Amino acid sequence: xxxxxxxxxxxxxxxxxxxxxxxxxxxxxxxxxxxxxxxxxxxxxxxxxxxxxxxxxxxxxxxxxxxxxxxxxxxxxxxxxxxxxxxxxxxxxxxxxxxxxxxxxxxxxxxxxxxxxxxxxxxxxxxxxxxxxxxxxxxxxxxxxxxxxxxxxxxxxxxxxxxxxxxxxxxxxxxxxxxxxxxxxxxxxxxxxxxxxxxxxxxxxxxxxxxxxxxxxxxxxxxxxxxxxxxxxxxxxxxxxxxxxxxxxxxxxxxxxxxxxxxxxxxxxxxxxxxxxxxxxxxxxxxxxxxxxxxxxxxxxxxxxxxxxxxxxxxxxxxxxxxxxxxxxxxxxxxxxxxxxxxxxxxxxxxxxxxxxxxxxxxxxxxxxxxxxxxxxxxxxxxxxxxxxxxxxxxxxxxxxxxxxxxxxxxxxxxxxxxxxxxxxxxxxxxxxxxxxxxxxxxxxxxxxxxxxxxxxxxxxxxxxxxxxxxxxxxxxxxxxxxxxxxxxxxxxxxxxxxxxxxxxxxxxxxxxxxxxxxxxxxxxxxxxxxxxxxxxxxxxxxxxxxxxxxxxxxxxxxxxxx
Numbered sequence: 001x002x003x004x005x006x007x008x009x010x011x012x013x014x015x016x017x018x019x020x021x022x023x024x025x026x027x028x029x030x031x032x033x034x035x036x037x038x039x040x041x042x043x044x045x046x047x048x049x050x051x052x053x054x055x056x057x058x059x060x061x062x063x064x065x066x067x068x069x070x071x072x073x074x075x076x077x078x079x080x081x082x083x084x085x086x087x088x089x090x091x092x093x094x095x096x097x098x099x100x101x102x103x104x105x106x107x108x109x110x111x112x113x114x115x116x117x118x119x120x121x122x123x124x125x126x127x128x129x130x131x132x133x134x135x136x137x138x139x140x141x142x143x144x145x146x147x148x149x150x151x152x153x154x155x156x157x158x159x160x161x162x163x164x165x166x167x168x169x170x171x172x173x174x175x176x177x178x179x180x181x182x183x184x185x186x187x188x189x190x191x192x193x194x195x196x197x198x199x200x201x202x203x204x205x206x207x208x209x210x211x212x213x214x215x216x217x218x219x220x221x222x223x224x225x226x227x228x229x230x231x232x233x234x235x236x237x238x239x240x241x242x243x244x245x246x247x248x249x250x251x252x253x254x255x256x257x258x259x260x261x262x263x264x265x266x267x268x269x270x271x272x273x274x275x276x277x278x279x280x281x282x283x284x285x286x287x288x289x290x291x292x293x294x295x296x297x298x299x300x301x302x303x304x305x306x307x308x309x310x311x312x313x314x315x316x317x318x319x320x321x322x323x324x325x326x327x328x329x330x331x332x333x334x335x336x337x338x339x340x341x342x343x344x345x346x347x348x349x350x351x352x353x354x355x356x357x358x359x360x361x362x363x364x365x366x367x368x369x370x371x372x373x374x375x376x377x378x379x380x381x382x383x384x385x386x387x388x389x390x391x392x393x394x395x396x397x398x399x400x401x402x403x404x405x406x407x408x409x410x411x412x413x414x415x416x417x418x419x420x421x422x423x424x425x426x427x428x429x430x431x432x433x434x435x436x437x438x439x440x441x442x443x444x445x446x447x448x449x450x451x452x453x454x455x456x457x458x459x460x461x462x463x464x465x466x467x468x469x470x471x472x473x474x475x476x477x478x479x480x481x482x483x484x485x486x487x488x489x490x491x492x493x494x495x496x497x498x499x500x501x502x503x504x505x506x507x508x509x510x511x512x513x514x515x516x517x518x519x520x521x522x523x524x525x526x527x528x529x530x531x532x533x534x535x536x537x538x539x540x541x542x543x544x545x546x547x548x549x550x551x552x553x554x555x556x557x558x559x560x561x562x563x
Contacts, residue, residue: 010231017301026055042214046097048178048201051090054348058084058093065176066099097203102177103133106134107155107183111316113451114147114163139169143190146206150316155181157196158315165190166228171211180204188227195221196240197313207555208235213246213261219254223351231263236273260491274298274344276355277326282340287448290331293340295441297326301344305351309339315483333361352468365393365439366421367450373435378533380460382427388450390420394439398446401435403451415440428457463540464489464511471547472517478525479512488530497524522546 050061050562058081062072076084079093089092109131116129121138129141143165144148151159154174161167171184179200185192185205196217198207199282208215210226212233220240226233235244236258244251244259246267253259257270279295286292291305296378306328308319318338322345341354368388373379399422401412406487411433436452464480478491491513493504503523506513507530526542 016329022098023354046096046202048100048175048203049094050093050178052087053092054089056087056089058087061476065095065101065178067101068099071099085110088257097175097180097201100178100203102173102182103176104136105174106136107151107153107159109133109135109149109173110152110158111150112147113149113318115144116147116161117142117144118267120275124183135169137169137172137174137478140166142166144372146320148317148320153181153183155179155183155197155200155204157181157183158194159185160193160195160315160317162191162317162320165192167192170207175201175203178203178452181206182211183207187224187226188212189226191223191225193223193314195313203375212263213244213267216243216245217241232347233261235259235261238354256353260348260350271346271348273345273350274300274352276353277301277304277344278343279340279342279355279357282357282359284358285362287363288335289354289363289366290329291333291361293328293330293342293484295326295342295355298344300346301326301352302310302349303345304453305343305345307341308333309341310336312339312358314341314356336362336365343448356426363448365441365445365447366391367439367448368394368397368437370435370437370450370453373453373455375455377453377455378535379455380535382457382459383424384428384455384457385549386422388420388437391439393441395442396440397437398438398440398449400437401433403431403433403475405434405454407434407452416430430457430459432456432538456532458531458535460536461487461531461535462537464527464529465540466527466543471545473550474517475514476517476547477514480527482511483529487530489527490530490536491525491527492539493523493525495521495523497544499524499542518547520547520549 001528014462016222018467029469033126036063038045058072062069062075075093075095081087081093096396109344112129112131116127117126118133119126119140121136135151141149141161143161143163145163147163149161151161153159153172166188168188170186171182174181178327180203182205184205186209192208195206208224210224210233211231212226213235215222215224215235217240219243219560221238222242223236224233225239235242235253237253237255239255241255244253244261245265247264248266251259251267251270253270256273258273259268259270261267275298277295277298281294295537303324304324304326305322306319307314307317308330318333321328337358337360340357340359346352368391371387371389373384373386388397396415396418399412400407400410401424403411404410412424432454434454438449439447461483464483466478466480470477489508489511491506491508492499492502494500494502518524523545524542525545527541528539530536
């Protein structure tokens with residue numbers, strides 16, 4: 001074999017460097033022959049285009065980017081490079097991707113909501129996943145219920161692992177300084193949401209592998225889910241395109257479409273995703289907890305998913321729920337600004353397009369619960385006492401009393417000085433009223449008002465004003481002034497002034513009572529009014545009636561005021 005030729009830019013290097021280089025070339029000659037035969041077709045394989053920068057030579061490019069220094073000559077030949085030491089900046093060379101250096105590139109845990117477990121590739125136990133953890137090929141993440149984890153890969157692509165999911169880092173590597181990455185994760189069960197950066201070359205690869213299919217992308221936003229109990233994979237594309245490969249065939253899925261792939265079956269054509277739910281009545285500010293979200297139903301929806309995040313990118317979630325109705329509840333969020341995402345889910349369990357809404361929570365300090373007067377109650381006290389609960393952070397309260405439900409006609413609007421009670425200074429007029437309170441914390445910030453209570457004040461029905469009884473030969477008639485329409489009366493008659501021995505008690509609709517003439521005796525009678533709502537007023541002063549024997553009845557002075 002002839003002495004190997006030195007690269008022309010090695011001619012001016014020190015003798016020791018030249019000797020080492022020649023020795024290396026001679027000792028690897030046999031290996032080089034095998035290598036060249038093995039890569040004879042590399043020029044026709046997938047290639048990366050590199051743009052030369054100032055100071056680049058074919059030699060230092062080979063050292064920095066390729067797996068073997070011996071590739072420099074072949075690279076020179078396949079690109080027809082005449083001056084490898086002085087390559088003009090901006091000139092381009094073709095490089096087989098198979099020659100590029102590959103190095104591990106860990107993923108990093110960026111955010112965690114809830115709890116997740118990390119199982120290292122060596123299988124030696126597990127640990128609680130934490131922000132900042134580096135993940136390597138073979139590592140496994142398992143998320144708990146109501147939990148999610150956000151990962152960041154070498155090219156700044158993101159993977160959101162949702163609750164009750166298991167994901168294995170299958171391959172995490174990059175092609176050295178090229179910017180191209182090889183990211184492959186296996187979704188064993190659960191759901192993931194991805195945001196993949198546009199690829200920086202043909203060697204970039206981003207695969208989500210499930211037991212039923214592989215979703216391969218370059219620069220897109222898509223979701224993948226699978227179920228542990230059955231080998232079914234669902235892919236939903238939000239932006240870009242995704243190639244979904246099943247056991248039998250593959251489908252290119254565009255944005256706005258999804259595919260359900262089953263193991264052992266042909267991959268079906270893409271299916272259009274349901275439109276995003278519309279929520280025209282969604283409040284911009286929520287002042288009540290739990291948070292209530294309501295949206296319009298979507299034709300063809302089997303169920304819905306709502307998610308809450310504190311940023312518009314939804315890279316981590318505060319809430320993630322599925323509901324069978326066009327509404328959802330979430331128990332609590334601190335005061336602040338948030339974002340709601342809604343999706344309709346069809347009969348194939350494909351989740352539809354996203355509908356995003358911004359909202360704020362301003363629920364603190366929490367409003368009190370109103371105690372008295374109760375809602376829809378009727379009061380007889382013209383100066384009632386208003387009472388309410390005392391929330392933990394409340395130092396004072398604001399009380400409003402109004403004649404209308406909108407509180408535009410305020411009769412009272414003041415703070416009672418920290419006490420959880422209030423009594424009007426002036427008596428109320430007969431009518432309907434509304435009242436509510438709000439808490440004020442130690443800093444003076446007032447929270448939202450409580451739900452309003454309404455009540456009605458009615459004056460106590462007056463006691464009946466008796467007329468002179470009519471004592472006849474066979475009948476006694478007692479009557480009084482009418483108290484108005486829809487008023488009833490309770491009448492009592494007794495032989496004692498304390499009315500412990502009643503001889504008659506009636507509830508009647510008319511202001512009179514007729515009875516057979518009683519036996520000669522002294523009697524006491526009284527009456528009170530009963531309002532239309534059943535409220536009974538107070539008995540008026542008792543009246544005394546002495547019934548004489550028949551021979552003397554005409555001389556009877558029938559009514560003597562007892563009081």
